Amino acid sequence: MEDVYLSLGSNIGNREAFLQQAIEALGSDPRIMIEKQASLYETSPVGGVKQRAFVNTAVKIGTTYEPLALLKVIHEIESGLHRTRSIHWGPRTVDIDIIFFGSEHIQEPGLSVPHPEAFNRLFVLIPIQELIDEQFPDAHKIEMAISILEKEDQSIKKISPANDFYTEITSNVTKVLAAIGDDPSRKGLIETPDRVARMYANIFDSIGLEDFQDYKLFDSPESDDSKTVMVKGIPFYSMCEHHMMPFWGKVSVAYVPDNGKIIGLSKIPRLVDFVSHKLSLQEKITDDVLVQMERILHPKGVAVIVDARHMCIEMRGVKKTGTVTRTTKFTGIFQQNDELRSEFLNSIQVGQI
Numbered sequence: 632m633e634d635v636y637l638s639l640g641s642n643i644g645n646r647e648a649f650l651q652q653a654i655e656a657l658g659s660d661p662r663i664m665i666e667k668q669a670s671l672y673e674t675s676p677v678g679g680v681k682q683r684a685f686v687n688t689a690v691k692i693g694t695t696y697e698p699l700a701l702l703k704v705i706h707e708i709e710s711g712l713h714r715t716r717s718i719h720w721g722p723r724t725v726d727i728d729i730i731f732f733g734s735e736h737i738q739e740p741g742l743s744v745p746h747p748e749a750f751n752r753l754f755v756l757i758p759i760q761e762l763i764d765e766q767f768p769d770a771h772k773i774e775m776a777i778s779i780l781e782k783e784d785q786s787i788k789k790i791s792p793a794n795d796f797y798t799e800i801t802s803n804v805t806k807v808l809a810a811i812g813d814d815p816s817r818k819g820l821i822e823t824p825d826r827v828a829r830m831y832a833n834i835f836d837s838i839g840l841e842d843f844q845d846y847k848l849f850d851s852p853e854s855d856d857s858k859t860v861m862v863k864g865i866p867f868y869s870m871c872e873h874h875m876m877p878f879w880g881k882v883s884v885a886y887v888p889d890n891g892k893i894i895g896l897s898k899i900p901r902l903v904d905f906v907s908h909k910l911s912l913q914e915k916i917t918d919d920v921l922v923q924m925e926r927i928l929h930p931k932g933v934a935v936i937v938d939a940r941h942m943c944i945e946m947r948g949v950k951k952t953g954t955v956t957r958t959t960k961f962t963g964i965f966q967q968n969d970e971l972r973s974e975f976l977n978s979i980q981v982g983q984i
C-alpha cells in the first residue's frame with residue numbers, strides 16, 4: 632500500500648459538493664482508502680485565466696494501484712462529475728492531481744510526480760501540509776515554499792465549517808426534522824441528515840452549471856441532413872422547484888442535422904440527466920433540453936416530448952394517482968413541417984410511467 636497525496640479543486644457549481652463527491656468516489660473504490668482529508672480553502676485562481684475563486688482541499692490515500700492506473704481512475708471520477716477539458720488551467724467542476732506517490736519520481740507521458748507545479752501553488756501546499764508529519768521527506772521543502780509563496784498574491788482562506796455544503800445541509804435538515812415535530816436524535820433519524828446531504832450532492836449536481844459541456848460532435852455526410860435522429864423514452868428523475876418533491880418520466884428527443892453535424896447518441900441521455908439534476912419544472916426540462924440541443928448542434932430543428940408524473944400532484948393537493956403530464960416543444964423544421972411533427976408525436980404513446 633503506497634501513501635499518496637492528492638490535491639483537489641473546484642470552481643464551478645456547488646464547489647464543496649463536487650469535492651465531497653469526488654472524495655466519496657475515491658473512497659468507494661475497493662483499492663483506495665481515504666486516510667485523511669484536509670480542510671477546505673477558498674483560493675484565488677492561479678495561472679492567469681480570469682475565473683471564479685476555487686475551493687481546494689487535499690487527501691492522503693492508501694492505494695494498491697500503480698500510478699498510471701490511479702490516474703485512469705481519477706480521470707473517470709472527474710468525467711463522472713461533469714468535468715471537461717477545454718481551457719488549460721481554466722474553470723472545472725473538479726480537478727484531481729496526484730502530488731506525491733510514495734517516494735516515487737515519475738516522468739511518463741501523461742504523468743509527472745511529484746506534480747511539477749506543486750511547489751508553485753499555495754492552494755496545493757497548505758492543504759497538503761495538514762496531512763503530513765515531520766518525517767515526510769519533503770516536509771521542509773513544503774514549509775520553505777509556503778513561506779516564499781505567502782509573500783506573493785495567491786490568496787487562500789480556510790472556509791469556516793458554516794460554509795461547508797455538508798455542514799449546512801445536515802444542520803438544517805436536523806432543524807426541519809425537529810420543526811415537523813419529530814425527534815432528530817431517535818435511532819431511525821440519527822443518520823438521516825447526513826444521508827440527505829449526500830443525496831442532495833448527487834441529485835442536485837447540476838445546480839449552478841449553465842451549459843452542458845460533456846459532448847463531442849461528429850461529422851456525417853451532408854446527405855444525411857434530411858434524416859431525423861430520434862432518441863426515445865429516456866428516463867429522468869428531477870425535483871420540482873415548488874415543493875421539492877420528485878417528478879419523473881421519459882424524455883424523447885428528435886433533431887434534423889444541419890451541415891453534417893451530429894452528436895454522440897449517448898450524450899442525449901447525459902444531457903437529460905444534466906438538465907434534471909437541479910430544482911426544475913417539467914416545462915423547464917422540456918425547454919432546457921431544446922435550448923441545449925440548439926446551442927450545441929445548430930440543427931434544422933429540434934423536437935422534445937416529456938411525459939412525466941409528479942409527486943406534488945399524486946401525494947398532496949388533488950391526489951390524482953397515475954396522471955401523466957405531457958409537454959412538447961418544437962423548433963425549425965419541426966415547427967414548419969406538420970407531417971414531420973405529427974410523425975414524431977404519434978410515434979410516442981403517452982404510456983405507463
Ligand SMILES: Nc1ncnc2c1ncn2[C@@H]1O[C@H](COP(=O)(O)OP(=O)(O)OP(=O)(O)O)[C@@H](O)[C@H]1O
Pocket residue numbers: 702716718719720721726727728729730740741742743744745746747748
Ligand atoms: N501528477 C499528475 N496528476 C494529474 N495529472 C497529471 C499529472 N502529471 C501529468 N498529468 C497529466 O496532466 C494532464 C492535464 O491535466 P488537467 O486536465 O487536469 O490539466 P490542467 O488542470 O489544465 O492542469 P494541472 O495539471 O495543473 O491541473 C492530464 O491528462 C494528466 O495526464
Ligand SMILES: Nc1nc2c(c(=O)[nH]1)N=C(CO)CN2
Pocket residue numbers: 639640641674675676677678685687720721726754
Ligand atoms: N486557486 C486555484 N487556482 C487554480 C487551480 C486550483 O485548483 N485552485 N487549478 C488550476 C488547474 O490545475 C489552475 N488554477
